[in-house]
Each structure stands twice: as structure tokens, then as C-alpha cells.
Amino acid sequence: MTVISLSQLNDVTVRIRLGTAIQDKPIMVGRDGDRFTVAYDLERVSLDGAAMLSRSWLRTMGYTVAEIILEDHDPDLTALYRSCSKLRMNIEHTEGPLITEPVVKGRGEDWSYMVPKGWDLSDALDRLPTAFATARPNIARNLRRIEQARRESGGKIDQALAVTASLILETGDPEGVYDELAPLLARTQPESDESAA
Incomplete structure (x- = not known):
């Protein structure tokens, strides 16, 4: 990993x-x-x-x-x-x-x-x-996905996507980057109304 x-x-x-x-x-x-x-x-x-x-x-x-x-x-x-x-x-x-x-x-x-x-x-x-x-087909494929996500998000998460792309290029391991980032992103999500009640 x-x-x-x-x-x-x-x-x-x-x-x-x-x-x-x-x-x-x-x-x-x-x-x-x-x-x-x-x-x-x-x-x-x-x-x-x-x-x-x-x-x-x-x-x-x-x-x-x-x-x-x-x-x-x-x-x-x-x-x-x-x-x-x-x-x-x-x-x-x-x-x-x-x-x-x-x-x-x-x-x-x-x-x-x-x-x-x-x-x-x-x-x-x-x-x-x-x-x-x-x-580097796997890296290129993931960079295309990130670029698509950037276009669809309307600029709301550009910085997070840029960091993700940078890490994928630097590590050469997209799956490992996603595995590392997923728990961090989950922790930053606001609590739902139900859990806050």
C-alpha cells in the first residue's frame, strides 16, 4: 500500500x-x-x-x-x-x-x-x-478521470483533485492514493442531521 x-x-x-x-x-x-x-x-x-x-x-x-x-x-x-x-x-x-x-x-x-x-x-x-x-496507461486513465471530475464539479473541489493528481503522478499508484485519501475525506464530511440529533 x-x-x-x-x-x-x-x-x-x-x-x-x-x-x-x-x-x-x-x-x-x-x-x-x-x-x-x-x-x-x-x-x-x-x-x-x-x-x-x-x-x-x-x-x-x-x-x-x-x-x-x-x-x-x-x-x-x-x-x-x-x-x-x-x-x-x-x-x-x-x-x-x-x-x-x-x-x-x-x-x-x-x-x-x-x-x-x-x-x-x-x-x-x-x-x-x-x-x-x-x-503509463493506468496513470493516464486516472488523470483523465480526475480531469472529468474537475469539469463536472464546477471548480468546487479543484484543490483536492489537483492534490490527488499530483500524488498519483508522484507515487505511480492510483489505488494506493485513493486508499490513503478515502479515510481522510470521510473524516472531513459533516455529520448528517440524523447523527447530529
Whole structure:
């Protein structure tokens, strides 16, 4: 059974920008409230590497990266990174014969959108939902159910649904998340008139 930790509820946004050649480390991380900024030295680390390392480091600090926003990068690359981050995935630009088109792959708890170098980024973004659903059908199915519930609720429980979706993405265990949340939700229900009498 999934045990939900406080760190899985601690979602943060990370803004990534190119650093300067004079920065001390390949990756410099700063914090502003619930947002983190990452400056990376392209001579010493790739953007993909900087994003992955930042996600891993923040996880060890008890944070879950829920959104990555690139500053001063190509708009198509920025859109792709943002969309992948919302699905809790890294991006890896690959070379070689094994990856011939964009595909989602998992390694343990980590998932990446593998995009061949030189691939049209707008096309990669268009293919992302199908690639994600193919690799993680159960997760994609549950996210669709949550989105449907959000539309039907008229915004009344958006925050609860957003937390549920975040936990499902982070744990990869929808049934475990529902099992953990159900007792909590039951305890927050107001007493019925009959029981209150």
C-alpha cells in the first residue's frame, strides 16, 4: 500500500536559466519562497542534466518539482519542458539508433521523455500525451478521470483533485492514493442531521 509522505505534498516550481561562465559550480540553486531558481553553466552541464539533477536534489530536500519553467530559452523547448514537468518527467535528448521517435521511458521511480536530437520540438509536444498514455496507461486513465471530475464539479473541489493528481503522478499508484485519501475525506464530511440529533 502507498504511504503518502509530506514531501509528496510539497510541490514547488523551478525556474531554470543559463548561468554565467564565472559561477562557481555547474549548477547554482537559489530559493525565493516556494520557488527555486537554477542557473546552469552550459559548458559544464546540459540543460537536460541540470533539470534532472535539480529535481533529484530537491527530492532529497523534501520537495517535489511540479513545474519547470525555462527562462530565455526557445519557446518550443520551454513549452515541452513545462508540459513534461507537469507529468513529473524529465526530458532527455538522445543520440543513437535505439530511440528513433519521442517515447516515454521509466527507470525505477523516474520517468523521462526521450526525444531524438534534432527532432521538431513542436511535434514532440504534440506526441507527448500519446507517448505518456502508452507508457503509463493506468496513470493516464486516472488523470483523465480526475480531469472529468474537475469539469463536472464546477471548480468546487479543484484543490483536492489537483492534490490527488499530483500524488498519483508522484507515487505511480492510483489505488494506493485513493486508499490513503478515502479515510481522510470521510473524516472531513459533516455529520448528517440524523447523527447530529
